[in-house]
Amino acid sequence: MTFYSEKSKEKNILEALNAYYPSIKIALNFSNVWELLVATILSAQCTDERVNIITKDLFVKYTTIPEYANAPLEEITYSIRSAGLFRSKAGYIKKSAQKILKNYSGHVPKTMSELLSLPGVARKTANVVLYNGYGKNEGIAVDTHVKRISNLLGLTESENPQKVEKDLLSLYPREEWGNLNHRLVQYGRDICIARRPKCEICVLKKECAHYQKTLQK
Template sequence: MNKKERALEIYSRLAKRYPAPEPALDWTNAWELLVATVLAAQCTDERVNKVTPALFKRWPSISDMAAADIAELEEAVRSTGFFRNKAKNLKNAAARIMDVFDGTVPSTMSDLISLPGVARKTANIVLSNAYGIHEGIAVDTHVKRLTYRMGLTKNTDPVRIEKDLMPLYPRETWGDVNHFLVYYGREVCNARSPRCGECELADICPKHGVD
């Protein structure tokens, strides 16, 4: 089985396991998804989902966030970690959206990554889920770990991993690839103690001597 065949087989099996993939973060529009994804860096989705309801109640619009008192915003996101940097980035991103993009979250990769605190991972998540646009594959810690273990990449840099993965999958599946690997990374192929004995991918995993 070559690398592309393995990649597609992984996708096929995980698609059966997860028939309705969607982000674990709670959101209702592109701005809320962007904010939640920024907050999720080095933080659990569960924690973010506890923080965002009050956050969006206090600052319901992009313009409200742009005008937020930074100390108050820091306190609101404190429990997500790195709260000073996250608060600064969210406020500045909101201001840039208001000033440059007429108050609308942009829908291209180049425009999104021009926002403070937004790199390719966040941009890919927003584009795929909020706009249905597939410009790449979001690479987080789960995607990085699983694709390395499964022999789909030898790189450790997220941008290089993304470039390795994109040719392996049809463009329309790129969003789901992220969801599937995140789910499976949390449930089975976790970082510290992967449950290899229960893994439905074990027979095609290079870790088990299969190539």
């Protein structure tokens, strides 16, 4: 299936991002898929830097899924207290561990529908876990960066994360979803920064609908 023509805007954007970031990986630290899931749950409304500080101690204190499942909730809550929404997240982590033990033989599930059955796991978290934990391109995790840049570039006109994801999935072949996802997030941190985008040095400005419409005048 052909998604874009040789000179299409979508292709140019992806090629420019690939050239800008020849290799890239998720900024969260983890050593197994369960830790990836925990770090991703923690990352909602929290910077990756903060999550990595929290998990540095957390992943030493608890090393197995049963340890999370059996730990007193107050203890987990205290361990992650510097994260936003830490009370809810502590509950999600403990209950997810319990459900994985009960329903999935102690293994983090590998399908979107199973992951979505875990407490606190929405499509964005599931996409991150499937791609970074299992190498599966099931979708694109639409965070604030992906949503903002996709709109500025003109790849979508929606503010709704589900619709943004749908638009991006229709524009790019499946094998590129994870690559594109990582690069858009990093580009939003480095160059297309909310409130102060560095348009003058942006490698996407030729393809950027916002730049072409307004900033070039």
